[in-house]
Amino acid sequence: MxxxxxxxxxxxxxxxxxxxxxxxxxxxxxxxxxxxxxxxxxxxxxxxxxxxxxxxxxxxxxxxxxxxxxxxxxxxxxxxxxxxxxxxxxxxxxxxxxxxxxxxxxxxxxxxxxxxxxxxxxxxxxxxxxxxxxxxxxxxxxxxxxxxxxxxxxxxxxxxxxxxxxxxxxxxxxxxxxxxxxxxxxxxxxxxxxxxxxxxxxxxxxxxxxxxxxxxxxxxxxxxxxxxxxxxxxxxxxxxxxxxFGFAVRPQPPAQADPAPVPQPAAAPYRSVPTANPEVCPHCGRALQHTSLAGYRISYCAQCRYKKQELVRDRQ
Structure with a gap:
């Protein structure tokens, strides 16, 4: 229900x-x-x-x-x-x-x-x-x-x-x-x-x-x-x-692979500027928590409210 x-x-x-x-x-x-x-x-x-x-x-x-x-x-x-x-x-x-x-x-x-x-x-x-x-x-x-x-x-x-x-x-x-x-x-x-x-x-x-x-x-x-x-x-x-409320993300069905991918020219990567340790808050040093939504990965600190977002494809 x-x-x-x-x-x-x-x-x-x-x-x-x-x-x-x-x-x-x-x-x-x-x-x-x-x-x-x-x-x-x-x-x-x-x-x-x-x-x-x-x-x-x-x-x-x-x-x-x-x-x-x-x-x-x-x-x-x-x-x-x-x-x-x-x-x-x-x-x-x-x-x-x-x-x-x-x-x-x-x-x-x-x-x-x-x-x-x-x-x-x-x-x-x-x-x-x-x-x-x-x-x-x-x-x-x-x-x-x-x-x-x-x-x-x-x-x-x-x-x-x-x-x-x-x-x-x-x-x-x-x-x-x-x-x-x-x-x-x-x-x-x-x-x-x-x-x-x-x-x-x-x-x-x-x-x-x-x-x-x-x-x-x-x-x-x-x-x-x-x-x-x-x-x-x-x-x-x-x-x-x-x-x-204890809701777990439902796994999405795997995407069908293209049987004959067309080679594409290499493009310059779209990346945010990396930090020395992206898993640690740069302000207070606490471990960052993460969530993904609407195509973005959001990293945030529960202690000092630091937030950072990046496109999911940035990490691929």
């Missing part, structure tokens, strides 16, 4: 949809089967992935349409159950049902076995559908910008999850987003998050204009600019989530 994860925070504009899109796409690139579910009437997931759905979550919850007929393939390994403005009309209808808090869970049950992960994008308020997302989810991931109002909203989210799920322990990760290491307040608030929530706080996603540009073109950050720091940070976050 799929690991159902709600991406939630009771504040808008903090990177929930950006996180759902790029974590989902990253997991799919690692071989996972991923379903994204949009419970926000703004329907931003479809726009961010450049798809134009004919059927949405409204058709499933209100009209009783089979959920598999409303899911569309957005990318290889990445499916989407989209939403649009019609979802505004679904909320009062759902609220009148005696089982109103479990309608989303019941709707997703027929397809849950087909996926490794179901990521649910939610709106920035406690609507009936947001309650459904929290009830349905095994775990909650909470993005938060590193600024006072957003950090404060985490306390309200924890309290609401405690009432809905019987404890705030279901919040598995807190993702600091739009982090600017040049701003002293950002560093202070990040330290406060670590002091209060401990190892639930993931490495931050740094502020990056590429992350805001990509959705307008219907692209993930890996498609739009895989060398950007936004792509690097989300690739590291995908690696963190994969380890936390």
């Amino acid at each position: 799929a690991r159902v994860v709600a991406v939630a925070n009771l504040k808008g504009g903090i990177g929930k949809t950006t996180t759902v899109v790029n974590v989902g796409a990253g997991l799919a690139l690692k071989g996972a089967r991923v379903l994204l579910v949009d419970t926000d009437a703004q329907g931003n997931l479809a726009m961010a992935l450049g798809v134009h759905p004919r059927r949405t979550l409204y058709d499933v919850l209100v009209d009783g349409a089979p959920v598999e007929r409303c899911i569309i393939e957005a990318r290889s390994g990445l499916d989407l159950l989209p939403a649009d403005a019609t979802l505004l009309g679904a909320q009062p209808i759902i609220a009148r049902r005696p089982d109103w808090s479990r309608v989303l869970s019941q709707a997703l049950q027929p397809v849950a076995g087909a996926y490794d992960f179901v990521l649910i994008d939610s709106a920035g308020s406690l609507t009936p559908l947001n309650v459904n997302a929290l009830v349905c989810a095994h775990d909650v991931i909470a993005p938060t910008t590193v600024e006072h109002f957003s950090v404060k909203s985490l306390e309200l989210l924890m309290a609401q999850i405690g009432r809905i799920k019987g404890g705030a322990g279901h919040v598995r990760m807190i993702i600091p987003t739009m982090y600017d290491p040049r701003v002293r307040q950002s560093g202070e608030l990040l330290a406060m998050l670590h002091a209060r929530y401990g190892d639930r706080v993931t490495p931050p996603v740094r502020v990056n204009v590429r992350l805001s540009e990509a959705p307008a073109l219907g692209k993930t950050i890996y498609e739009y600019d895989p060398r950007s720091r936004g792509a690097i940070d989300y690739a590291m976050l995908v690696e963190h989530i994969s380890r936390a």
